[in-house]
Amino acid sequence: MKSKDLPDKFGFYGEYGGKFVPETLMFALAELEETYKSLRDNNEFQTEFYRDLSQFVGRPSPLYFAKRLTDHYGKASIWLKREDLNHTGAHKINNTVGQILLAKHMGKKRIIAETGAGQHGVATATVAARLGLECHIYMGTEDVRRQSLNVYRMKLLGAEVHAVDSGSATLKDALNEALRDWVTNIESTYYIIGSVTGPHPYPMIVRDFNAVVGKELIDQSKELFGKMPDAILACVGGGSNAMGIFYPFIEYDEVRLIGVEAAGEGLKTGNHAAPLNDGTPGILHGAKSYLMQDESGQVKGTASISAGLDYPGVGPEHSWLKDQNRAQYAAVNDSQVVEAFHLVNKLEGILPALETAHAFAYLEEFMPTTSQDEHIVINVSGRGDKDINTMAEVEGIDL
Amino acid sequence: MNNLGKVLNHKKLNDEKVLVAYLVAGDPDLESSLDLMHLLVEAGVDIIELGVPFTDPIAEGPVIQKAHDRALKKNTDFKSIMNLVNKFRISNPQTPIILMGYINTFVTNKKLINMKDNGIDGVLVVDIPGEFNLADYEINNKKIDSISLISPTTSDDRIKTIVDQSSGFIYYVTLRGVTGSSHFDKSEIEFNIKKIKNLSNMPVMAGFGIKTTEDAAVLASYSDGVVIGSSIVDLIDKNSDKKDFESVKEYVTDIKEAISQ
Numbered sequence: 001m002k003s004k005d006l007p008d009k010f011g012f013y014g015e016y017g018g019k020f021v022p023e024t025l026m027f028a029l030a031e032l033e034e035t036y037k038s039l040r041d042n043n044e045f046q047t048e049f050y051r052d053l054s055q056f057v058g059r060p061s062p063l064y065f066a067k068r069l070t071d072h073y074g075k076a077s078i079w080l081k082r083e084d085l086n087h088t089g090a091h092k093i094n095n096t097v098g099q100i101l102l103a104k105h106m107g108k109k110r111i112i113a114e115t116g117a118g119q120h121g122v123a124t125a126t127v128a129a130r131l132g133l134e135c136h137i138y139m140g141t142e143d144v145r146r147q148s149l150n151v152y153r154m155k156l157l158g159a160e161v162h163a164v165d166s167g168s169a170t171l172k173d174a175l176n177e178a179l180r181d182w183v184t185n186i187e188s189t190y191y192i193i194g195s196v197t198g199p200h201p202y203p204m205i206v207r208d209f210n211a212v213v214g215k216e217l218i219d220q221s222k223e224l225f226g227k228m229p230d231a232i233l234a235c236v237g238g239g240s241n242a243m244g245i246f247y248p249f250i251e252y253d254e255v256r257l258i259g260v261e262a263a264g265e266g267l268k269t270g271n272h273a274a275p276l277n278d279g280t281p282g283i284l285h286g287a288k289s290y291l292m293q294d295e296s297g298q299v300k301g302t303a304s305i306s307a308g309l310d311y312p313g314v315g316p317e318h319s320w321l322k323d324q325n326r327a328q329y330a331a332v333n334d335s336q337v338v339e340a341f342h343l344v345n346k347l348e349g350i351l352p353a354l355e356t357a358h359a360f361a362y363l364e365e366f367m368p369t370t371s372q373d374e375h376i377v378i379n380v381s382g383r384g385d386k387d388i389n390t391m392a393e394v395e396g397i398d399l
Numbered sequence: 400m401n402n403l404g405k406v407l408n409h410k411k412l413n414d415e416k417v418l419v420a421y422l423v424a425g426d427p428d429l430e431s432s433l434d435l436m437h438l439l440v441e442a443g444v445d446i447i448e449l450g451v452p453f454t455d456p457i458a459e460g461p462v463i464q465k466a467h468d469r470a471l472k473k474n475t476d477f478k479s480i481m482n483l484v485n486k487f488r489i490s491n492p493q494t495p496i497i498l499m500g501y502i503n504t505f506v507t508n509k510k511l512i513n514m515k516d517n518g519i520d521g522v523l524v525v526d527i528p529g530e531f532n533l534a535d536y537e538i539n540n541k542k543i544d545s546i547s548l549i550s551p552t553t554s555d556d557r558i559k560t561i562v563d564q565s566s567g568f569i570y571y572v573t574l575r576g577v578t579g580s581s582h583f584d585k586s587e588i589e590f591n592i593k594k595i596k597n598l599s600n601m602p603v604m605a606g607f608g609i610k611t612t613e614d615a616a617v618l619a620s621y622s623d624g625v626v627i628g629s630s631i632v633d634l635i636d637k638n639s640d641k642k643d644f645e646s647v648k649e650y651v652t653d654i655k656e657a658i659s660q
Contacts, residue, residue, distance in 0.1 A: 020502055020526045022458040023561075024575055027552040166464055167454060179457045184576040186552060283503045284455060286526070296476040297507030299454040 004251055006320065011200020014323065016316035019199040021286045024183050033201040035106050040208070045101065052097045053212060056130075057087045059094075061213070063220035063377070068347040073363060076230065076370035079377045080350070081217055081245065090353065090382030091210060091241045092123035096192055098209030100127040103190035110189045111135045114178040116143055116171035116237070117308030117355060118150025119382055120194030125159035135159040138177040140170040143307045149386050168301050171237075171311045175285050195238025196315030199286030203243075203315050210244025217377060218248055225375045231256035233366070234379040235358040236329065237273065237309035239318045241381035250326060259318060260362045262304035263331035271303035275314050276322050276329040289316040305334040305390065306354035308382075332361040338394060340364075341384070353382035354390065401542050403495035403520040403567050406445055407602050410623070416658040417568075417624025418443060419604055420631055420651060421499065423450035423466040425475025427639040429483050435635065435644055436487050440494050442648045443655035448523070448626065451480060451500030458525045460579035462629045466636065477508035484518040497521035497546060497567075506536050513540045521546050521567045529553070529561035548572050549595060551587055562599040569595055569603045570626065573618060579629030580608050589621045612657035619658035627654055 006013045019029055039045040053059040062085065066078045083091040096113075103111060111128045114137075115121030121137040128135035137154050141163045144151050154161050167173040175198070182191045196203040196210075221229050232249060234242035236259035249255045264272035272278065275290040282291035284299055292300040292312040304310040321327035332340075337354060340361035344352050352360060359378050370376060384391075392399050400408075410417050420439045424432050436447055450463065452470035459467065484496055498505075498512070502524050505512065512522060521544040522533065533545045544567030549558055552575065562569065573588050574580055592603050605618040606626030615625050634647045 019528050021528075022525050022550075022572075023529055023548040024550040024552050024572060026528065026557065027554060030554075166461075167468070172455065176455050176457050180460070180577045183458065184580060186575050283501075283506070283526070285457070291503075293503065293507075295507075296478075297453075297504035298471065298476075299503075 006317065007200060007204055013317045013320035015281070016288050016319040017200055017203060018288055019286060020283050020288070021199045022183060024186060025199070028182070028186050029199055029201065031106070032102070035102055036201055036205055039102065039105060049098055049101060053094065057093050057097060058085065059212065060216040061085055063217065063224055066348050069344070072347055073367035075367045075372060076374035076376045077225070079224070079229070079375060080380045081213060081377055082380050083213060083241065084350070084352065084356070084380045084383035088119070088123050088126050089385065090119040090123065091213060091244060092120045092194060093126065094212055094244065095194065095206050095209045095240060096120070096123040096127045099192045099205065100131060103133070104131060106190060108188065108190035109133060110185060111192060112138070112178050112181050112189055113192045113194060114138045114171065114174035115194060116174065116310060117306065117353070118143070118147040118154065118386060119308060121159070121161070122150050122153050122157070124192050124194070125154045125157035128159065129157045136181065137161050138164050138174040138181070140164050140168070140174050142169040143171065143174070146390050147307050147386055148389065170302065171307070172299065179285070195240040196243045196317060197238040197285055197287060197313060203287065203317055206240050207243045207247055207317065210240050211247045213244040213379065214246065214248035217245060221375070221377070227375070228252055228255050229377045230370070230374040231258055231376040232379065233258045233260060233359045233362060233376065235260050235309060235355050235381060236276070236314060236318060237262065237311050237355060238313070239315040241379050243315055243317055245379045246321070246327060257321070257327035258362070258366070259327055259329045260358045261329055261331040262306060262309035262358060263333040264303035266333045267331055272331065273302040273304040273310050273312065274331040275312060276318060277331045281319065284313045287316045289314055289319040290322070305337055305394070306358065308353070308355040309358065330362050330365070332358050336361040336364065341391065350380065351384040352380060353384045354387045356381045356384070401495070401520045401544065402493055403446065403544055406495050407568060410445065411602065416619045417445045417602065417604060418655050418658060419446040419448055419606070419624060419626040420444040421448040421450060421626060421628035422631055422635060423452055423463065423470050424480045424483055425452060425470030425473050426466040426632070426635060427469060428473050429475065429479055431639070431642055432483055433486055435647065437491065438644055438648050439651060440491060442651035444651060445624070446495045446497060448497045448499050449480065451477065451498055451504055453501040453504055456501060458577055460577040460629060462579045462633050466632045477504060477511050481511050481517060488518045495520040497523055499523040499525065501525055502527050502536070505538060509536070509538045512538050512543065519543055523548070523570060529557060529564065532564045546570055551575055551591060555594070558595055559598055562595070562601070565601065568601050568623070569599065571595065571603050571605050571622065572607045573605050574608050576607070578607055581610070583608065583614070585617060588618065592621050612653050615654045616657040616660065625658060627651070
C-alpha cells in the first residue's frame with residue numbers, strides 16, 4: 001500500500017497507529033471519523049476552512065530565502081517556510097482552525113486540549129474564543145512553569161488552564177489527563193489533539209489540516225526556484241509540523257524528508273526525547289509507534305530543553321516513514337540547539353522557537369553533504385518569544 | 400475449566416452474586432499485596448483483580464493512578480507480579496485471579512502470560528479495542544479468559560462483536576468516566592445490562608464508581624455481581640503506614656453482605 005493511501009480502514013500505517021483506547025472512547029472516535037469523512041470532500045467545508053486560513057491565520061505563509069544563513073554554510077540554498085508568521089505564532093493554528101470546524105458541525109459546546117510548549121493550547125484557546133466555546137487546557141506543571149507566557153495568553157483568551165501534576169508533569173501527562181476528561185465528558189466535549197498522535201482518526205485529521213503547509217510549498221518552490229526542494233527539514237516531537245510539510249511530498253521520491261528529534265542531554269545518556277532514534281515500537285496514548293520504554297513496557301521519562309518536543313512517543317505515520325526509509329530522522333542535543341537559536345537570530349533576524357531551533361541545529365551536520373545547486377527548505381514551525389525565559393535561565397541572565 | 404469458570408458456574412447454580420475486588424499489585428509493596436489477597440478472600444471476595452501498574456494508566460482516576468505510581472516506585476514489574484501469584488497459589492489454589500492493565504505492558508510480557516500453569520485465570524486489557532482478540536497480539540493461553548469492557552457508549556453492533564471475542568464474564572462500565580468517579584444513571588445501567596444479557600450467556604459484572612453498600616446492593620440487583628476498585632485502593636493507601644488492613648476487611652465484608660441480601 002502506498003503511504004499516500006494510509007491509514008487503512010482500521011487506522012493503521014503498516015503496523016503502526018490503531019485505536020488503543022478504553023471502550024468508552026470508541027464511540028466518540030467513530031463519530032469523529034464519520035464526521036470528518038463526510039466533510040473532508042465537502043466543498044462548503046473546504047471553503048470555510050481555507051477562508052479561515054486565509055483571513056484569520058494569514059496564509060499562505062511565505063517561503064523566504066535565508067541569504068546570510070546560506071552564505072554561512074556556502075552550500076545549498078536555504079529557504080524558510082515561515083509558519084512562525086501565522087496568527088498565534090506557530091503551525092499549530094492550522095490544525096485547530098480545522099478541528100474547531102469539526103466540533104462546530106458535531107454540535108460540541110466544550111473544547112479540551114493538551115499542550116506542551118503552550119502553542120497548541122494558545123491555538124486551541126484562540127479558536128474556541130472565536131466561537132464562544134468553553135475551553136479547558138491541560139498542561140504539565142513543569143511546562144506551566146517554563147512556558148508561563150503562553151499560560152497567561154491562554155487565560156487572556158478565556159481558557160481554563162489545568163496544571164497536571166501526575167507522572168513527569170509534562171506533555172505526556174497532560175495528554176493522559178485530557179483523555180481522562182474526554183472519557184468523563186464524552187458527549188458534550190470535543191478533544192482537539194495537538195499533534196499527529198493519539199488514536200485514529202486523529203493522526204490522519206491533524207496531518208490533513210497541517211498538509212496545507214506542504215501544499216503551499218509545492219507551488220512556492222516551483223515559483224521561487226523552479227523545481228521541487230531537494231530536502232525538507234522539520235523538527236519532530238509528536239511530529240505534526242513535520243507531517244504537514246512532508247505529506248504532500250511523500251510521492252515525490254526525489255525530495256529528501258528529514259525529521260530532527262530532541263537528543264536532550266545526548267542520545268547516549270538516555271536523557272532525551274528521541275524515540276525514532278533510540279526507542280522501540282510500543283503503544284501509548286492510543287497508538288502503536290516508536291516509544292521510549294524500558295524492558296518491561298513502562299514508558300521512560302524524557303528530557304529536552306524544548307517543552308514541545310519533550311514527549312516519549314511520536315506520530316505513527318513517522319514510524320511508518322522511518323521503517324519504509326522514506327524519511328530519515330536525526331537528533332540534536334540541547335547545546336547544539338542553543339547555538340542554532342543564536343545563529344538564526346543573528347544571521348536572519350528571526351527568533352525561532354526552541355522546537356524549531358532543532359531543525360536549524362541539524363544544518364551543521366547536514367549542510368556539508370549538500371551542494372550549491374541544491375535548494376533545501378526548513379519548516380520554521382514557530383516563533384520563540386515563549387522561550388525567552390528558558391533561554392535567559394540557561395544562560396544565567398536575570399530578566 | 401479454569402478457576403474462573405468454576406466459580407462463575409457455582410455462583411450461577413446457587414443464585415449468588417459475585418464479588419470482584421481490585422487492588423494494584425505492589426501497592427504499597429508485594430508482601431502487603433500477598434497479605435491483602437488472602438484477606439480479601441477471607442472477607443468474602445470471589446474473584447481477585449490484580450492491577451498491573453503502568454506509567455500512563457489513562458482509564459484510572461486519581462486514587463488508582465497514585466497506586467500505580469507507588470507500585471512502580473517499588474519496581475513492581477510483570478515478573479514480580481507472577482511471583483506474587485505463585486506465592487498466593489501455595490495456600491490458595493482456587494480463587495480466580497485476573498490481571499488488569501494496559502496493552503503495552505501485556506504485549507511486552509506476553510511470554511509470562513502465555514506460560515503454562517502460571518496461576519492466572521483471566522486478563523482484562525483496558526485499552527485493547529473490543530473487536531480485536533488478544534490472540535491478535537500473540538497473547539494466547541487456553542487456560543486464560545479474555546475479559547472485555549462494555550460501556551454506556553458502546554453501540555449495539557459493537558456489543559455483539561465484543562461478546563464474540565470475550566470469555567469469562569463481561570465487565571460493564573457503569574459510568575462515563577475514569578475509575579472512582581460517581582454519578583450513576585441507574586435506569587441506563589439496568590437497560591444496558593439487560594441488552595448485553597440478551598446477546599450473551601456470559602455473566603455481567605458492574606464496576607467503576609461503586610463506593611457504598613447501597614451502590615453495591617442496587618447494582619448487584621441488575622447484574623451478576625460487582626467490581627470494587629478505588630474504594631479498596633483508597634483504604635489500602637490510608638492504612639499503608641501501619642500495614643493494618645482490618646478496615647479493608649470490614650469494608651469488603653459489608654459490601655459482601657449488601658450484595659448477598
